[in-house]
Amino acid sequence: MNEKVTIAIEKREKAAGNKGKKLRTMGYVPGAINRKGLESVSVKIKNDELMKNVLKYGKNYLFTLDLEGQESYDVLIKEMQHSPIKRELLNVVFQQVSVTEKIKFNLNLKIVGKEALEFRKLHVVQQMEKILVSGLPQDIPDFIEIDVKDLNLDDKICVGDLKFPEGIETEFEADKIVLVINESRSDDTITEELEE
Structure with a gap:
């Protein structure tokens, strides 16, 4: 069994326009947690924290996301979208999974x-x-x-x-x-x- 790695996330209001750009300027990446049969959760995550863990453990690692100490989610990274030229991370999509289900x-x-x-x-x-x-x-x-x-x-x-x-x-x-x-x-x- 892999060691448990927890990454802090924060709630994000769903919004169109350049909100994502503002978040990225502040060092965050907009993200979403897809949940089976439930509505997805909009979150933001510190870019350097996410990248540090992805580089250390890999993209397929089972991470635990801690939402402001209130909720936690066991997730895999489903998708990381980058800008075509600068390769800047634009957003990340997580998939909530169960540790007991294949x-x-x-x-x-x-x-x-x-x-x-x-x-x-x-x-x-x-x-x-x-x-x-x-x-x-x-x-x-x-x-x-x-x-x-x-x-x-x-x-x-x-x-x-x-x-x-x-x-x-x-x-x-x-x-x-x-x-x-x-x-x-x-x-x-x-x-x-x-x-x-």
Whole structure:
């Protein structure tokens, strides 16, 4: 079980216009807590506090939000919206979850060791970027890591080869291909093939 991490939040009045911009100027991020079968709760959260915890624990971590000492919510971050150019955090959406109910979640697949393959003129052809898993919210990792440095030409990794943490499972068939190792082709080779 992960350690409990509590982040302070404050109530926010729902408002249109440039209220969000004012909040961001004051160091806050506008946010909302989605709740199953209930109305969402509008909140504001200190930007540096949120980012510090996301960087330390990851986006898929189970956080507890403390609303001014009156209420608390066990949540996962559902969405973080950034401005396109400056990448400024515009708002955050949390999803309230139960620590006793399994949820489904799309996990990123993180490939490590690509440099070792490139050195041998090989490259990874990824068939899946994410994988749908289910488990208790507190058991869900930030990503599933796949180490490819020792793979050879035509080797493949299937869903059954992935190492899932205890309590995390997927509905995908074990023989579904995640990635294949191919030869790196130079631009000249590709051009020649296109000309043929």
